[in-house]
Amino acid sequence: MRKGAKQRWLSAMVLAFAATTLTGGAARAQRNGGGLNDPTIVAIFDAANTWDIQTGAMAAKKGTTPAIRDFGAQLERDHTHVRQLGRDLAKKLGVTPTPPRDFAMAKDHAAAMTSLRGASGTAFDRDFLQHEIAYHKAVIDALDNTFLPAIQNDQLKALVKEVVPAFTAHMEMAQHLLDAMGK
Numbered sequence: 001m002r003k004g005a006k007q008r009w010l011s012a013m014v015l016a017f018a019a020t021t022l023t024g025g026a027a028r029a030q031r032n033g034g035g036l037n038d039p040t041i042v043a044i045f046d047a048a049n050t051w052d053i054q055t056g057a058m059a060a061k062k063g064t065t066p067a068i069r070d071f072g073a074q075l076e077r078d079h080t081h082v083r084q085l086g087r088d089l090a091k092k093l094g095v096t097p098t099p100p101r102d103f104a105m106a107k108d109h110a111a112a113m114t115s116l117r118g119a120s121g122t123a124f125d126r127d128f129l130q131h132e133i134a135y136h137k138a139v140i141d142a143l144d145n146t147f148l149p150a151i152q153n154d155q156l157k158a159l160v161k162e163v164v165p166a167f168t169a170h171m172e173m174a175q176h177l178l179d180a181m182g183k
Contacts, residue, residue: 036150042090043097044105045147045160048139049083051109052170055135058116059128067177068125075132075170082163089159122181129178136171140164 052075059072090097112131119127143164151157 036146038151038153038156039095039098040100041147041151042086042095043099045086046083046097047105049079049086052079052135053083054113055116055128055131062124064121064125071173071177078166082166085159089155093153093155126178126181129174132174133171133178136167136174140167140171
């Protein structure tokens with residue numbers, strides 16, 4: 001397999017993992033921890049934002065167009081803000097974020113970062129945007145279908161509901177930029 005084809009194959013595999021990572025991780029947390037609780041949700045929420053800060057920062061540097069670099073910077077900025085809101089709320093509520101015992105999502109993120117680091121030029125732009133679409137879709141699904149029904153604290157639930165539209169906007173922006181690349 002040629003280097004470019006191998007890299008695209010690896011990127012596709014990483015994207016497939018990213019699409020199932022959050023919902024699968026939440027399900028494992030429920031099975032392994034006797035239920036998905038607020039401290040675990042806070043930890044997963046924090047990690048999800050941290051990881052998109054990292055991919056956004058990479059795109060802000062490696063993107064080949066101003067639109068990709070600006071979108072990366074926006075992700076970095078927006079997710080830094082949302083992560084801080086979550087951390088501030090956890091502190092206010094006295095909640096200690098507790099990651100799931102089997103936090104496979106961290107390994108999936110590391111694989112995605114490795115793949116994105118290995119990509120360059122328009123291949124990086126395309127892989128990054130595909131990653132962001134799959135990632136945000138997985139986050140939205142996890143928030144709507146797994147986290148919101150499980151959250152016990154009303155303030156935490158309100159924060160999660162508040163940020164869902166921003167996650168949707170990020171996914172739509174990534175799709176718009178990817179569609180524009182195809183033209």
